[in-house]
Each structure stands twice: as C-alpha cells, then as structure tokens.
Amino acid sequence: MAVHEKITIAKAINASLRASMEADPKVLVMGEDVGKLGGVFRVTDGLQKDFGEDRVIDTPLAESGIVGTAIGMALRGYRPVVEIQFDGFVFPAYDQIVTQLAKMHARALGKVKVPVVIRIPYAGGIGAVEHHSESPEALFAHVAGLKCVTPSNASDAYWMLQQAIAGDDPVIYFEPKRRYHDKSRLDTEAIPDPLHKARVTQAGSDLTLAAYGPMVKVCTDVAKVAAEEGKSVEVVDLRSLSPVDFDTVQASVEKTGRLVLVHEAPVFLGMGAEIAARITERCFYHLEAPVLRVGGFHSPYPPSRLEDEYLPGLDRVLDAVDRALAY
Amino acid sequence: MTVEGTAQRKSTRSGSKRTTAKKASPAKAKAADQAERDQLVQLLTPEGKRVEHPDYAIDLSPDELRGLYRDMVLTRKFDAEATTLQRQGELGLWASLLGQEAAQIGSGRALRDDDYVFPTYREHGVAWCRGVDPTNLLGMFRGVNHGGWDPNSNNFHLYTIVIGAQTLHATGYAMGVQKDGADSAVIAYFGDGASSQGDVAESFTFSAVYNAPVVFFCQNNQWAISEPTEKQTRVPLYQRARGFGFPGVRVDGNDVLACLAVTKAALERARTGQGPMLVEAFTYRMGAHTTSDDPTKYRADEETLAWEAKDPILRLRTYLEAEGLVDDAYLAGIEEESDALGKRVREAVRAMPDPDTMAIFENVYADGHALVDEERAQFAAYQASFADADAAAEEN
Structure with missing residues (x-):
C-alpha cells in the first residue's frame, strides 16, 4: 500500500524499519525489549517475528554495551539501528557515542565507516516519572561527527529514518514520544525531501516560528490562533538539528523580519541559542525584533503534575509572538 | 607490594571475626598462595x-x-x-x-x-x-x-x-x-x-x-x-x-x-x-x-x-x-x-610532515555536513586573506 491517509508516527517508524531491513540484509535492530515485546512503545512490534532473533536483537540492559557493540558490528559491515529506551537513559552510552562513535571515521582518516543509527524517544508530555521526558538533543548536536534529526509527522518519520540508515554517518534519531500516536498522511512511494533540509510547513509574512519534533504541532496551532488575530505566522519545521538548514530559516526571516525559536529543551545553550546567533549574524539588517526563544527552564524536568506548565504551550508561544511583534 | 602480591592479598576488612579467624591459619593461607601460583x-x-x-x-x-x-x-x-x-x-x-x-x-x-x-x-x-x-x-x-x-x-x-x-x-x-x-x-x-x-x-x-x-x-x-x-x-x-x-x-x-x-x-x-x-x-x-x-x-x-x-x-x-x-x-x-x-x-x-591545516575539516563525516563545509570555506578565506596581505606587502 503506497498511501496511508492516517498512520501514526509509531507505525510509520515500524514500517520504515521494516523497509530498511528488507532492502538491506545488513540492517539490524537492537535494544532493550525491542524483540518479543516490540519495544516499550511497540515501535518495533512484529519485527523479530518476521526477521528473526539474529536481526532483531534483545540486548542486555546496558546502554554503553548496546552502543559499543553496535559500533563493533558496524565495523564488521553491519548497519545497526539501536534503540535507547528513553532519553534519560542514554547517558551510560554517552561516552561510547561521543568518544568512539562520533570520532571513529575521522580517526581512521576516513578508512572506516560506522553507520550506526541511535533511535531515542525523547521529550515530555506523557505524564512519566523522571528521566523519561528529557530533551538532550543539544548535547548530541554539539558533537562533531554525529548527525541529529527529528521528525514531527508520520511521513518524515518514515523517510528520515530510512535515509539515516542508508547514510554512512552515525545519526541520532530523536522520536517525539508524545506524538507517537498522532496520525498523518504517508505516501511510501513519494520522493522524500533531503534528510537535512528544513521545511516551511505554514507560510506567513509577519513572523517566523522555528521548531522541531513535538513542538511543530504547537507552533502550527499558534499560527492558526495568530491568524484569527490577524497575524501571519510562518512555521519552519527544522527536521535536522545537525546540520541545521540555516538557509531555509534565513530565507524565512528575511521575509518576515522576526524569529521565535521553540523547543522543549532548556533555553540555555539549547538549539535555539545557536540558531538565534547564526540568524542574527546572517539577517541583521532584516530583523525587526530580537530573536526570541521559548523553551524549558534551567531546572530538572519537573514532576509530571507540573509538566503542562513547564512545557512551552500555545499561550507561552503566543506570548513570545506578541513580544516579538511589539517591536 | 610484593611482586605477586596482587592475587594473594587477603581482605583487609577490619573487625570481621571471620577475617581474623582466617588470618589465624597461616598454613591454610600458605596453601592458598601455592594454589594461586599453580x-x-x-x-x-x-x-x-x-x-x-x-x-x-x-x-x-x-x-x-x-x-x-x-x-x-x-x-x-x-x-x-x-x-x-x-x-x-x-x-x-x-x-x-x-x-x-x-x-x-x-x-x-x-x-x-x-x-x-x-x-x-x-x-x-x-x-x-x-x-x-x-x-x-x-x-x-x-x-x-x-x-x-x-x-x-x-x-x-x-x-x-x-x-x-x-x-x-x-x-x-x-x-x-x-x-x-x-x-x-x-x-x-x-x-x-x-x-x-x-x-x-x-x-x-x-x-x-x-x-x-x-x-x-x-x-x-x-x-x-x-x-x-x-x-x-x-x-x-x-x-x-x-x-x-x-x-x-x-x-x-x-x-x-x-x-x-x-x-x-x-x-x-x-x-x-x-x-x-x-x-x-x-x-x-x-x-x-x-x-x-x-x-x-x-x-x-x-x-x-x-x-x-x-x-x-x-x-x-x-x-x-x-x-x-x-x-x-x-x-x-x-x-x-x-x-x-x-x-x-x-x-x-x-621526515613525518605536519598535516595540512585544512585536514581539520576532513573526514569529520562520511557523507559531508553543511556546517563543516561552511566553516572550511570561512577558514580557508580567512587564511587566504593573509596571503593577500603578504602579497600586497611584497608589492609595496
């Protein structure tokens, strides 16, 4: 079936893994509970049944071990797609990711490739206990040698994962877990956009909202409300966090003159900080207002009863839109 | 430490009666040492x-x-x-x-x-x-x-x-x-x-x-x-x-x-x-x-x-x-x-030469990366600016 009118992001990722494994026998899926259970979010549901335990590997409960052995398998010619169960659990593997995975190709002067993809369900909004709602993307985007991407809808989830797996670089693939069950359209025979290209999802002329992953939906809603108030807001879905498609953001800001960056991750030294700096440099004479950011606070992710206040929602983003438009 | 001391060193936990009891039996310890060497x-x-x-x-x-x-x-x-x-x-x-x-x-x-x-x-x-x-x-x-x-x-x-x-x-x-x-x-x-x-x-x-x-x-x-x-x-x-x-x-x-x-x-x-x-x-x-x-x-x-x-x-x-x-x-x-x-x-x-400066930007990624490309170009232009200055100085 080429067109799914309404498919969830979780199912699109499942279909994507399936397509990758069918296309290339070297593609492996590995992680905690990814086999029989199909992952704690059921994203890998049914894959072990169809591809066997040799290719869909339930691993010991040790994240550094998972990534470290994935590196070894990549050196042997495999393409492991690793699942880290939750964002907050990636840190035991951070050493392997930063000191080994990211640098191996450069250390070998290009003579080896380590095409490991690490899938991380990230960000909050699901009422979880601590360490299950974090947005650590900047900690990975900061590291040369890694690429970082995050889809916001089923079609991107499907295509971007396959593109990440087919590429020869390590990719951290952040999955917006609170959007896993959001449905959207997927055409499995479409020609996808390049992996690292941002996309204008909503055209506007007064202000640019740039977001990614789970916040794209919030920003789309903001644009609708703003339109009712007579403000024309353009929404850019960044899609790729390393590299960032600054050109697309720049083109938008040159048109609108205003930029608000939105993410769940803490504002301080987050993706928004880097983009604000670059866009200020590139668009200085086009800017009608300072670049503003809306995001998490410099605090641990709060207990879930407070997450609705902590997470940037419609009102907090609208407030930033108003502040930017007030200049 | 003694040269083979690593293996034979016994627990130094103090206050344990069992440890004390073990220490009181040098013959046993000696046998254990021998077994270790074997x-x-x-x-x-x-x-x-x-x-x-x-x-x-x-x-x-x-x-x-x-x-x-x-x-x-x-x-x-x-x-x-x-x-x-x-x-x-x-x-x-x-x-x-x-x-x-x-x-x-x-x-x-x-x-x-x-x-x-x-x-x-x-x-x-x-x-x-x-x-x-x-x-x-x-x-x-x-x-x-x-x-x-x-x-x-x-x-x-x-x-x-x-x-x-x-x-x-x-x-x-x-x-x-x-x-x-x-x-x-x-x-x-x-x-x-x-x-x-x-x-x-x-x-x-x-x-x-x-x-x-x-x-x-x-x-x-x-x-x-x-x-x-x-x-x-x-x-x-x-x-x-x-x-x-x-x-x-x-x-x-x-x-x-x-x-x-x-x-x-x-x-x-x-x-x-x-x-x-x-x-x-x-x-x-x-x-x-x-x-x-x-x-x-x-x-x-x-x-x-x-x-x-x-x-x-x-x-x-x-x-x-x-x-x-x-x-x-x-x-x-x-x-x-x-x-x-x-x-x-x-x-x-x-005879081992220093690498070319631009090697900093090589092999960071297998498939390339826009930021690396941008920084490579900027740094190359920055370096070239000195070459221009040097040439100008020579002409003067």
Missing part, C-alpha cells in the same frame, strides 16, 4: 627452563622459536627508539611496552590473518605481529593524526585511548563474525586498570550472553599509572570471568611460549563456537606509564628489580642458547636488524 600457566621458567603444563602444550620448530625471539628483540628496540624520540622532542608522548613483549608477541603470533585485533594504545608488539608498519604507530604520538592507519588492511583496529571502550567494539565485531558464519576470532586487549571499567564488564556480559567469538586478553602489568592492581580488584583478575559464565586463565605474561599456547587455545575455543575466554597475562610494566609519568613516586626499586629477573627476552635467549638453537652469528644478525629498524624509525619520524 594457576599461573608457565612453559618457560624465568631461568629459561622448559616446563610442561597439563592443559597447554606447545611444539614449535627452531625457526618459530627464533622468530619469537626476533619479534621480541625488534619490538623492544622499536619501543626504546620511540622513547628516545620522545625525549628528543620528536614525539609528544610515548607509551612504552617495555617488559610486556612476551605477552604481546605470544598472543599476537597466536592469531590468524583473518582474526581481528582491538588494541589499547600500548600494543606495539601486537601491531608488529599483524604487519602494521611500526612507523604508522607513531603518528598519533607525534600529533600528526589520531591513528590513521587502515584498520582493515591488517585486521588491527586503531589504538583506543578511552580505557576499555574497545572491548565492546571487539565484542560487537565478534557478534558480526558470528552472524556471518565465519570462523574468525576477535581479540580485545586491555589492562588491569581497564578491568574496573563498566565497558569491560558489559563486554563480558554481552560476549557471554551471545557466545561471541572473542578472547579478552588482559595484560595485568600491575600498575594503572600509579595505582597497583589491588586498587582495581580484590580477586585475581582471571577469576572475574567465572562470574560471567566463561573461563579465565592466568598465564605467565613474561613467558612467550605460554602466552602463545594459551591464546591459541582461547582463539580455538572462540572459533569453534565455545564462546569467550579471559586470558590474564601476569606481567610487569618495566617503564613508566607514559613518558609523562614518574614511577619512582609510587613504586619501589626492589619490585622492578625482581621483575627484571623475569625478563621475557632473556629467558627465551637462555633457552635458545642452551638448546643450541642460536649462535653468535645469529644473535649478531638480529642486533644488526635491530639497529637498522631503529634507524628507519628515526628517519621516518623526523
């Missing part, structure tokens, strides 16, 4: 006497025996040359393998061409066995690259500086070998210090669970920079394997024959589907951790002297001479070869 697989004594072991036999031709001697002498020469080059400022740093030649040559010569090695940063002898040009090892210590050789040309991975990280790569690689249905084996080198790393424990777990064809070769050289082995473990390291469900064995790491025999057996187990094995080569780091270190600050001369008496090269030479397998002409030939190697290494290092 665990050390040895085929050639420090005095150069050939002995047999019930589990590990070896039968080498005179050529093979001489080959091991040559390997060890040339490796030591290369190592000494590198230390000198560091002292002369040609290398920024050097991690000497002095004293560990038997562990490395013995295990290195046990490997088949299709086997794969994951070294630390001190496996110069293993690299030698794999046919990696010794001068290639010096690039990272000179600061012209971070490794740079092609791991797949000799099945010898890049040196790994983050302690223990490579044991997981070796395990994953072995899992890949297993998936391929190949009968190659993988060997992961690490040290007594690394045995404390979580990655090493995780590699033991993964390799055991998947029955991966990997040999863990631990060179227990007694010192992790300044920390003795008893700061890493309360049990002999080879015994760690038991808890993970695979065998461990302690071998005399200064006995090249024993290291060869035991590693061969371990590799054979791996390639015949019997899973991982831990080999603890009990040896000694005769020199400093690296050229930046000063071992006189933390260890006694008597200890080093005691290990000097167990020198791996001397004992093989004693044996070869006693057996009439080498004569003065042969030994002189090795000396000559050794000097030639030293000269070649010196010249190669001095």
